[in-house]
Amino acid sequence: MTNASAGPRLLGPADVRQLAARLDLRPTKQRGQNFVIDANTVRRIVRESAITADDVVIEIGPGLGSLTLALLEVAQRVVAIEVDPLLAGLLPETIEAYAPEQAAHFEVVLADAMRITEVxxxxxxxxxxxxxxxxxVPVLLHMLALLPSLERGLVMVQAEVADRLAARPGSKVYGIPSIKASWYADVRRAGAIGRNVFWPAPNVDSGLVAWTRREPPATTATREQVFGVVDAAFAQRRKTLRSTLKQFVDGxxxxxESALVAAGVDPQARGETLVLDDFVRITEALLETTSGIGR
Structure with missing residues (x-):
């Protein structure tokens, strides 16, 4: 099944600058505004995401619509969440002009992705x-928690963040994002993106992160309780778990140490050596010792 016979025209550098000029837009670092100007890059993102004509896709921060148009080439429907009212206002017009046969399959929502409660x-x-x-990272975790119907996805983030999200235990960059993302999904690195495909060019490298939904761990603890233990374990990376987790048992x-031993974890270990299931067992053991977690 396809949306229409004629595919969208994708944005090139001249198109992006022309659209920006219409809005008198000066991209801001505060909102992380770096717009993709390369059609091959957005096609690559769509290809790596493995979406099909049956997918309903959420896009966060569509900007001027570069990736949106590429998504509409494939997806059944695209819902774009944009916090900037100027960008959100122009986007439907851009879709109508560049993808008239797909426009009915598109909707823009003017909202802060961190505050949205439904789509x-x-x-x-x-x-x-x-x-x-x-x-x-907060946006990705919020959307994964909010929308359990999401089966898979691919996001472009700063390269260092991509490394953290996909890191494995023992890595120097393994930490809170790695573990919390693993609650929802199996995460992997899906490539790098050069700086020259953006306008303006960022001063950081970019990376792609792909993920596939997984069932959360079966546990008597809540996600919030487990995440609280994860946060504490990494608050002081150089300290042992015996030290960082004693706050949960009246200091x-x-x-x-008793809770850690009961969970089958070395009290002298550090958070960077553990996987999500270890933190789940630790949280359950702490809950048996005290009722203070998550209060």
Missing amino acids: PGPAPTALVANLPYNIS SGERA
Whole structure:
């Protein structure tokens, strides 16, 4: 199934600058505004995302519509969430001009992605986005929590953030984003993106992160309780778990050690050596020791 016989025209450098000029737009670092000006790059993102004509796609931060148009080449429907009212206002006009036969399959929502509580229309099945780099991890985790219907996705983020999200235990960059993302999905690095495909060119490198939804761990603890333990374990990376987790047992190192032993974890270990299931067992053991977690 395809949306229409004629595919969208994608934006090139001249198109992006012309659209920006219409809005008298000066991209801001505050909102992480770096617009993709290369059609091959957005096609690559869509290809790597593995979306199909059956997918309902959520896009965060569509900007001027470069990736949006490429998504409309393939997806059944695209819902774009944009916080900037000028960009959100222009986007439907751009879609109508560059993808008239796909315009009925597109909707823009003027909203802050971190504050949104629902999305219109059918349940989305994929998330594909060039995320605002300054809030990429919180936005990704929020959308994964908010929309359990999401089966897979691919996001472009700062290269260092991509490394953290896809890191494995023992890596220097393994930490809170790696573990929290693994609650929702299996995450992997999906390539690098050069700086010259953006306008303006960012002063950081970019990377692609792909993910596939997985069932969360079966546990008597809540996600918030487990995440609280993860946050504490990495608050002081050089300290042992016995030290960092004693806050959950009235400051008692001995009781923290007992909980860790009960969970089958070395009290002298550090958070960077553990996987999500380890933190789940630790949280359950702490809950048996105290009722203070998550209060």
